[in-house]
Amino acid sequence: xxxxxxxxxxxxxxxxxxxxxPIVLSNATVPILGLVDTGVVGQMGEAAPxxxxxxxxxxxxxxxWVFGFLRMxxxxxxxxxxxxxxxxxxxxxxxxxxxxxxAAGLALILLQPAVFAGAFYLSPASAEVEELARRYxxxxxxxxxxxxxxxxxxxxxxxxxxxxxxxxxxxxxxxxNILLDLLFVLQFDWGVEGVAIATFLAEWxxxxxxxxxxxxxxxxxxxxxxxxxxxxERLTHMASVNADILVRSLLLQAIFVSFLFxxxxxxxxxxxxxxxxxxxxxxxxxxxxxxxxxxEALVAQATGARRRDRLRLGAIRTGQWGIGSGIVLxxxxxxxxxxxVDVMTTSESVRAEARLYLPWMIAVPxxxxxxxxxxxxxxxxxxxxxxxxxMVVSAAVYAVALALLMPAFGNHGLWAALVISFLxxxxxxxxxYPSLENAAARA
Numbered sequence: 255x256x257x258x259x260x261x262x263x264x265x266x267x268x269x270x271x272x273x274x275x276p277i278v279l280s281n282a283t284v285p286i287l288g289l290v291d292t293g294v295v296g297q298m299g300e301a302a303p304x305x306x307x308x309x310x311x312x313x314x315x316x317x318x319w320v321f322g323f324l325r326m327x328x329x330x331x332x333x334x335x336x337x338x339x340x341x342x343x344x345x346x347x348x349x350x351x352x353x354x355x356x357a358a359g360l361a362l363i364l365l366q367p368a369v370f371a372g373a374f375y376l377s378p379a380s381a382e383v384e385e386l387a388r389r390y391x392x393x394x395x396x397x398x399x400x401x402x403x404x405x406x407x408x409x410x411x412x413x414x415x416x417x418x419x420x421x422x423x424x425x426x427x428x429x430x431n432i433l434l435d436l437l438f439v440l441q442f443d444w445g446v447e448g449v450a451i452a453t454f455l456a457e458w459x460x461x462x463x464x465x466x467x468x469x470x471x472x473x474x475x476x477x478x479x480x481x482x483x484x485x486x487e488r489l490t491h492m493a494s495v496n497a498d499i500l501v502r503s504l505l506l507q508a509i510f511v512s513f514l515f516x517x518x519x520x521x522x523x524x525x526x527x528x529x530x531x532x533x534x535x536x537x538x539x540x541x542x543x544x545x546x547x548x549x550e551a552l553v554a555q556a557t558g559a560r561r562r563d564r565l566r567l568g569a570i571r572t573g574q575w576g577i578g579s580g581i582v583l584x585x586x587x588x589x590x591x592x593x594x595v596d597v598m599t600t601s602e603s604v605r606a607e608a609r610l611y612l613p614w615m616i617a618v619p620x621x622x623x624x625x626x627x628x629x630x631x632x633x634x635x636x637x638x639x640x641x642x643x644x645m646v647v648s649a650a651v652y653a654v655a656l657a658l659l660m661p662a663f664g665n666h667g668l669w670a671a672l673v674i675s676f677l678x679x680x681x682x683x684x685x686x687y688p689s690l691e692n693a694a695a696r697a
Contacts, residue, residue: 274544306386328409333554351406359399498638546630553634580623
């Protein structure tokens with residue numbers, strides 16, 4: 255089935271699963287790479303290299319995370335162009351995304367002294383760890399254009415429902431990284447620098463593979479139609495969508511960062527318990543992502559085609575799978591959560607503390623499910639201003655809940671405020687959904 259036919263194909267449950275499951279599998283590979291990175295430097299028998307790789311990876315992950323808007327914005331815009339049958343714009347959008355990635359990556363390379371000075375100021379470490387971490391990030395920063403480009407390439411593939419290609423891209427990148435980790439560190443004894451070089455090569459390889467997977471975009475001259483690519487109106491729209499998503503994402507990150515900071519006030523045991531339980535939240539997000547991404551693609555295509563009926567059907571059916579998976583996860587956490595906690599930590603005090611707050615993790619997939627799915631729907635419709643504004647409201651609700659509940663209920667109050675922020679995001683976005691449908695019909 256070609257892409258044009260696929261865009262107008264029936265929105266079936268089988269089609270949704272074909273989009274969602276490769277993303278779920280792709281997400282499942284993410285933690286493996288971190289384990290291997292840590293494991294290979296752990297074979298050096300010293301603590302400093304482990305800490306250096308950990309800090310360096312977190313710094314770069316945080317910096318690159320800022321550019322996550324490129325993935326989401328690209329998916330929505332490309333999906334709409336695809337749904338409208340505008341193949342030229344589909345190709346031009348990939349070129350615009352790659353230009354943004356290249357410019358952002360070069361800026362990070364040029365600004366690396368200031369970026370890393372600020373990062374190490376906020377994350378102080380011993381002199382030995384910091385020196386090793388600086389070597390690590392000093393190597394990896396040279397693949398910044400490639401790492402950011404992968405966001406745009408992934409967004410383009412998701413918009414066209416080519417999530418199997420996304421899975422292939424992730425598997426190849428991680429496999430190259432892991433194999434080179436083993437070679438450079440265990441065989442060549444290159445230490446921390448070996449881990450960095452392995453990731454550098456994997457990210458450039460991933461970008462090259464991504465370009466090959468997106469080769470259809472280069473089959474028409476539109477990908478290098480510079481008047482179209484630099485059209486002021488289209489560039490302004492793309493910048494507006496991406497800026498709104500960036501603000502929304504920064505506010506969401508601020509909520510999680512404040513959660514971690516406030517959790518530290520309750521002592522090491524409670525902090526550790528919260529960290530363990532946050533892994534449950536991460537698993538929930540990874541599982542929901544598949545169906546949220548399916549919503550992005552289907553809603554974007556329906557918006558581009560000005561088909562309100564298809565938009566609603568895509569939103570409902572992806573939502574059914576997303577909410578259903580949330581209920582299943584809640585049941586798993588309810589019946590097996592304590593056992594999972596026991597696997598994740600051997601500390602009896604942390605185990606006991608985590609069990610005390612486990613009910614909040616049972617609530618998260620159910621309460622947060624609508625917010626995750628509505629995010630996907632609004633991204634697909636490129637209703638980024640609504641996403642930004644409703645996140646502002648949700649962050650304010652979180653702040654009020656935090657001020658009222660944490661002094662009275664301690665860590666329970668902290669978890670309650672976080673769950674309430676998910677609820678607020680779902681309710682506020684849900685209230686804006688009718689206007690999304692109306693706008694799509696008029697697009």
